[in-house]
Amino acid sequence: MPEIPGLDLVALTAWLSETHPELALGPLSATVIAGGRSNLTYAVQGAKLPLILRRPPLGHVLSSAHDMGREHRVISALAGTAIPVPRAIDLVDDTGGAITGTPFFLMEKAPGEVVRSPQQNAAYTREELRGLSFELIHHLAALHSVDVEAVGLTTFGKPDGYLARQLATWRRQLDASRSRETPALDRLQAALDEGVPETVRTGIVHGDYRLDNALVEGKPPRISAILDWEMATLGDPLVDLGIFALYWDISKLPHRGAIASAVDPAAGYPEFAELAEYYATQSGITLPDLSWYRAFAAYKLAVILEGIHYRYQAGDTVGEGFDRIGELVGPLAENGLKVL
Secondary structure: OOOEOOEOHHHHHHHHHHHOOOOOOOOOEEEEOOOOOOOEEEEEEOOOOOEEEEEOOOOOOOOOOOOHHHHHHHHHHHOOOOOOOOOEEEEEEOOOOOOOOOEEEEEEOOOOEOOOOHHHHHHOOHHHHHHHHHHHHHHHHHHHOOOOOOOOOOOOOOOOOHHHHHHHHHHHHHHHOOOOOOHHHHHHHHHHHHOOOOOOOOEEEOOOOOHHHEEEEOOOOEEEEEOOOOOOEEEOOHHHHHHHHHHHOHHHOOOHHHOOOOOOHHHOOOOHHHHHHHHHHHHOOOOOOOHHHHHHHHHHHHHHHHHHHHHHHHOOOOOOOHHHHHHHHHHHHHHHHHHO
């Protein structure tokens, strides 16, 4: 059985047989799924169902980040709603244990593929990509309209003061990941502090909502699952719209090769402004100026990438493509300043 960084397959096989015998079949194998830049994601084969295991990074795990319990809780809560999510199987505190040595959670692998490169667009017509885009933003509007009390998530976060706390949290994350000077990022941080908008609506915030955090299947294509809920909480839903806008247009940034994106208007994807208008109609609201939220999205992603750059230098990342991540931090910060 080959070694997989951060995961002991012999221990996982034994645990699955004992804890979930209905899923056990034989020795398990696993591969690291490319694309994730934060928590480690493994596709696990050899059980009666294809499985996904998620665990924190191998090193430099920041306080409040990489919360396995948070992902498991929100996926479990949304299982009975119209929001497509994978089926949660178990949450395990394996801190100091033999499987991962950290908390991890296990879920069923949803069908479909992640659409993250322009080359994948060739499999779909312009009309299909346009329809997929509107389905994606429809699910975001639906998520923000979920009755948190009905799904048992009233204690999932503290909406009051959410934006100010977010700035404080990401400032701490940046301070804990400093390995070089980041003047533009520091200027953006100060500018965001000066103009925090008033929150007028609260709901479930995904925290990293974008096309390549969804699985797409079928012909015509549909979204089978929304993934990567590690930053989900209760707060201002416009934060999700800001991050969605950032990723929708990220191919326009310098050093865009550090982050792949399939979104290309020439292939049939609508412009963000059209999707934002659809979101507003679906949500029954009038959208305010999104400048602060788009700038905050640039700041947040820059801080995340600076943390990944830190872990890459320390040798604590698994997978390919991490060597260029740090190149995008400066352009993101400049983009945020420009938006403001």
